[in-house]
Amino acid sequence: MKYTIDKKGFYGNFGGAFIPEMLHSNxxxxxxxxxxxxxxxxxxxxxxxxLKHYTGRPSPLYYAHRLSDKYHTNIYLKREDLNHTGAHxxxxxxxxxxxxxxxxxxxxxxxxxxxxxxxxxxxxxxxxxxxxxxxxxxxxxxxxxxxxxxxxxxxxxxxxxxxxxxxxxxxxxxxxxxxxxxxxxxxxxxxxxxxxxxxxxxxARFQSVISEEMKQQMQELEGKPNPDRIIACVGGGSNAAGAYYHYLDDEDVELVSVEAGGEGIHSGRSAATSILGTEGIIHGSRTLLMQTEDGQIIEPHSISAGLDYPGIGPMHAHLIKSGRAQVLSIEDGEALEAALELSQLEGIIPALESSHALAALNYLELKENEISIICLSGRGDKDLQTYMKFMGNE
Missing domain, CATH: 3.40.50.1100 (Rossmann fold)
Incomplete structure (x- = not known):
């Protein structure tokens, strides 16, 4: 199975360039x-x-001791939140x-x-x-x-x-x-x-610096380049694409894609595209998207502004449909709880997008000797207003 793009711009059935005539030259x-x-x-x-002198790369691969102890496994965080501007x-x-x-x-x-x-x-x-x-x-x-x-x-x-x-x-x-x-x-x-x-x-190629560094850092920290699992949130999916890129053909590395379940998959207020979506064309590519039977876009919802997109990147549509990546859906409240948990266990306040990936720990079968890497795609400064509201209601 090939997980990278072909010469026509497709990942399996997904991708391509479906664009108006005016954009063809560009x-x-x-x-x-x-x-x-x-x-x-x-x-x-x-x-x-x-990347090195302006952005501050390489971003650290941090062993989250207290989070690992809680889930009885080994959890590393790829600290994209430490980049200049606060995200990947x-x-x-x-x-x-x-x-x-x-x-x-x-x-x-x-x-x-x-x-x-x-x-x-x-x-x-x-x-x-x-x-x-x-x-x-x-x-x-x-x-x-x-x-x-x-x-x-x-x-x-x-x-x-x-x-x-x-x-x-x-x-x-x-x-x-x-x-x-x-x-x-x-x-x-x-x-x-x-x-x-x-x-x-x-x-994906520009973001692949994430997994390029992860392989080197894993070798340095654990004596081997591959973790057992990589977990990342997926809206369009660029942080996930970067975290997966150099592991796509390593079938022994489990890929976990985490979408925004919003208020529940069947609530009518969700952004779980790969679960609710069907094949269609949005913004120039064929992918999975949330749409009615006659092709009208169903409005997505997520507490996270970065995940409420009705489609998903064609690479991810292919990874999920082919079975290479596992997909999970996390609801708004679960993401908020996961953000609070990381903040109080590790002293790291994550973005709401990243919090969806963190909440996936509750749904995975984690073993004591396994190593999971979570792509911490951004920091939580931008979401403080939402967090303040959540904590005020506790």
Missing amino acids: VTELQENYLGIMQEKSFQKEFRYL KINNTIGQILMAKKLGKTRIIAETGAGQHGVATATVCALMGLECIVYMGEVDIERQKPNVFRMKMLGAEVRPATSGSKTLKDATNEAIRDWINNPLDTFYIIGSVVGPHPYPDMV
Whole structure:
């Protein structure tokens, strides 16, 4: 079974580039050039330099002693929360801003849900002196005010998406409309392993630094490169793609994908895409998405702004459908409890997205001699308002 992308941009049945005619030149330009540019020595030198000296990589692989004791197993946390800007998103935006410069683009657009990708995009645009416009759902703007302020402080313009559920899906729609209207000078920095080919593969490659480091760190800490299990939250799924990337063909490593169950899978307010979804096309790729029988998008819900997307990256759709990855669904309340648990056991306040991955520990058969790595995709500063509300109701 092949888990990486084929020459046509598909992971099994999922992927491809289903785009309007106006975007063909942009997407084709990227398809024809991205691998060559990424392999250039000068590109890799600058990318690696910025990852180390600007982002602060490698991020630590931390043995969570008290969490391990509680679950009677061995748990490591891949500390993406310690990156500059507070999440894994910066790995990808550094790569894409360098790609944009190589292609001669002068204007950057992006979509964001929880705001972490928006902040990371605004950050690299400030670093490179490029115009930055970030689309964000009106609902997310309200629940992620600190990140909205960070983007503006970094010089970005934040444009609200006011249609649909006014969340990530709608922000993506607006960004695509902008790209159609400004095809020549604009580069769209997509925040996850979604969108038309080559975005899912390009983003996964930029994020693969996560698993590249994990292999080296495991060898150093445990005398072997492979854990027994890797656990990561999946909305679009870029942190998971990065954490899985160098282990995809190591069948002895269990991959656990954790989705947002919202208020319950069958509550009508969920974002458990791979469980509730069927095959369809969203934002330029064929994948699993939540839709009605006549193809209308079902609005997702999650307490986490970064996980309430009605689709899933095509790589993850393939991993789950092929059986390579196990999928779990975690409800809002369980994620909140897991965030509190990590905070009080390890002194680490996680993002709500990461908290879904942490809550998966309650549903897995964990053995004493096993090693599990959880990708701690982001830190909880942006979610303090939600946590304050939760703790105030205790």
